[in-house]
Amino acid sequence: MAHDMINDLEEILFSREEIAEGVRRIAQEIARDYENRQLVCVGILKGGFIFMSDLVRELPMQIETDFMVVSSYGNNTSSTGALIIRKELTTDIRNKDVLIIEDIVDSGRTLSYLKQYLSGRGAASIKICALLDKPEGRTVELEADYKVFECENKFVVGYGLDFAEKYRNLPLIGVLKPGVYKNA
Numbered sequence: 081m082a083h084d085m086i087n088d089l090e091e092i093l094f095s096r097e098e099i100a101e102g103v104r105r106i107a108q109e110i111a112r113d114y115e116n117r118q119l120v121c122v123g124i125l126k127g128g129f130i131f132m133s134d135l136v137r138e139l140p141m142q143i144e145t146d147f148m149v150v151s152s153y154g155n156n157t158s159s160t161g162a163l164i165i166r167k168e169l170t171t172d173i174r175n176k177d178v179l180i181i182e183d184i185v186d187s188g189r190t191l192s193y194l195k196q197y198l199s200g201r202g203a204a205s206i207k208i209c210a211l212l213d214k215p216e217g218r219t220v221e222l223e224a225d226y227k228v229f230e231c232e233n234k235f236v237v238g239y240g241l242d243f244a245e246k247y248r249n250l251p252l253i254g255v256l257k258p259g260v261y262k263n264a
């Protein structure tokens with residue numbers, strides 16, 4: 081089905097098929113690495129919801145799922161600012177392996193903070209799985225343990241990623257035309 085939203089893109093970076101293939105590839109790695117472990121997949125809302133739902137359905141073992149909502153204090157230029165936790169875990173992660181599932185790593189601040197925050201909860205391990213990595217955006221040192229794609233520092237939307245809360249439901253990943261966000 082064609083989406084009107086595609087007209088707002090200047091470029092398609094990853095098609096539905098490429099995403100599905102990438103998600104399957106990462107799921108196989110995760111399934112191999114966490115064989116016989118107690119894995120808790122923690123999706124970070126909102127951006128991570130579509131990736132998380134596709135990814136966990138490709139994992140052929142029993143896992144637990146949970147979600148968190150976080151937001152930054154607003155000063156995006158600061159690399160030290162803490163995050164506000166808007167929704168906490170409801171799962172006990174003690175002695176379990178936690179995999180944080182995010183749509184994008186940009187500055188790295190969100191995940192670096194979350195990793196620290198969750199490490200105080202007694203997890204056996206904490207790793208990061210990101211759909212997209214924008215290495216050029218990094219202001220803190222952080223590496224995703226699993227990543228599906230790398231992308232340039234462009235305004236990407238779709239497959240969970242938004243502009244002003246829209247475009248998350250676009251089933252592919254593309255670059256938004258500058259006219260769209262400049263005129264908003």
Ligand code: PRP
Binds near residue numbers: 124151187
């Ligand atoms: C995005 C994304 C990550 C974070 C990454 O979330 O989902 O959580 O930014 O950026 P960073 O590496 O620079 O910290 P956003 O705050 O846009 O919220 P959303 O998930 O609700 O879209």
